[in-house]
Amino acid sequence: MSTTEIERQWTTRLRHRVAAKLPPEKLLPDTQPTYVSSWIYVFGVTTLAALVVVIATGCLLAIRGPQWWHESDIGHFVNSLHLWSVEIFFFAMVIHLWGKFFMAAWRGGRALTWMTGVVTFVVSILTAFTGYVSQTNFDSQWISTQAKDGINATGGGAFFNVLNLGQMLMWHIVLLPIGAVALTVLHVLLVRVKGVVPPFASTNEVES
Amino acid sequence: MYWYTAVAALVPLDHLGRYLHWHWLLISVANLAVIAIMVVTFLAALLLPFPGRRRRKENQ
Structure with missing residues (x-):
C-alpha cells in the first residue's frame, strides 16, 4: 500500500484529526491556569466523582436485585x-x-460545552425519575x-408508561445511563479542547 | 440502643413532613433546607480562599 493510499484511509485521517484537536498534553495537562484555584471550580469534578459512585453502586444493585436491596x-447500605x-x-451539579x-x-x-452540560x-433528571419509580x-x-x-396529560404516556416497571427499569439502568455517561464524556472532552473558561476580569489577559 | 437511633431521633422521619405554602408556592421544609445549604455552599465557594493559591502566586 502506498503512502498516499495510507494517508487517504478514514482511520488515518480520523487519527490525525483527533491528535490535532486533542493532543495528549491537552487531554491530561500537567497544570491548570491560575484562576482555576478557586472552590467554585471544584464542583464539576465533584459531580464526576459522585457519578462514578452512582454507577458503581448501581451495578451492584443490578447484579443482586430488589430482594437483596430490600x-x-x-443491600440496604448499597x-x-x-x-x-x-x-x-x-x-x-446545580452549584x-x-x-x-x-x-x-x-x-x-x-x-x-454549555449545551452538552444542559x-x-x-x-x-430523567434518570433519577425512572430510578424513583423503579x-x-x-x-x-x-x-x-x-x-x-401528568405524563398522560402531555400525550407521552403512550410511549413512556411510568406504571410499567420493566420499561422504567430498562430506561433507568440501560438507555438513560448510556446517554448520561456519553454526554458527560463529550462534555469533559469539550472542556479539555476549549480549556476552562476564564473569569470576566482576566478574559483579556488570558485570551489575548 | 444503637447510636444511630439517638441520631435518628434528632430528625423524626416517621411522620408527615412539614410543608410551607404561600400562594402558588408549595415546598417541603426538607427541600427548602437543601436549597438553602446549596446557596450557602455556592457563596462559600466564591468567598473562601482556595488552599495553595498564595503559594502559586509567589512562585510565578
Missing part, C-alpha cells in the same frame, strides 16, 4: 449509597451550573401513580 443489611451519591451528584451561568461559561467558543442535566416499594408506587396523570 431485605439484607448490605441502596443508601446509591441514593446519597445521587443527592451529592445533583447538589454539586456547578450556577457557577458557570454567572461566569457566562459559553464565552470563547464554548457554546457546545442536556446532561435534563437526562440526569425502587419497587410504596414510595415508587405513589410517585408512578401520581406521575402517570
Whole structure:
C-alpha cells in the first residue's frame, strides 16, 4: 500500500484529526491556569466523582436485585449509597451550573460545552425519575401513580408508561445511563479542547 | 440502643413532613433546607480562599 493510499484511509485521517484537536498534553495537562484555584471550580469534578459512585453502586444493585436491596443489611447500605451519591451528584451539579451561568461559561467558543452540560442535566433528571419509580416499594408506587396523570396529560404516556416497571427499569439502568455517561464524556472532552473558561476580569489577559 | 437511633431521633422521619405554602408556592421544609445549604455552599465557594493559591502566586 502506498503512502498516499495510507494517508487517504478514514482511520488515518480520523487519527490525525483527533491528535490535532486533542493532543495528549491537552487531554491530561500537567497544570491548570491560575484562576482555576478557586472552590467554585471544584464542583464539576465533584459531580464526576459522585457519578462514578452512582454507577458503581448501581451495578451492584443490578447484579443482586430488589430482594437483596430490600431485605439484607448490605443491600440496604448499597441502596443508601446509591441514593446519597445521587443527592451529592445533583447538589454539586446545580452549584456547578450556577457557577458557570454567572461566569457566562459559553464565552470563547464554548457554546457546545454549555449545551452538552444542559442536556446532561435534563437526562440526569430523567434518570433519577425512572430510578424513583423503579425502587419497587410504596414510595415508587405513589410517585408512578401520581406521575402517570401528568405524563398522560402531555400525550407521552403512550410511549413512556411510568406504571410499567420493566420499561422504567430498562430506561433507568440501560438507555438513560448510556446517554448520561456519553454526554458527560463529550462534555469533559469539550472542556479539555476549549480549556476552562476564564473569569470576566482576566478574559483579556488570558485570551489575548 | 444503637447510636444511630439517638441520631435518628434528632430528625423524626416517621411522620408527615412539614410543608410551607404561600400562594402558588408549595415546598417541603426538607427541600427548602437543601436549597438553602446549596446557596450557602455556592457563596462559600466564591468567598473562601482556595488552599495553595498564595503559594502559586509567589512562585510565578
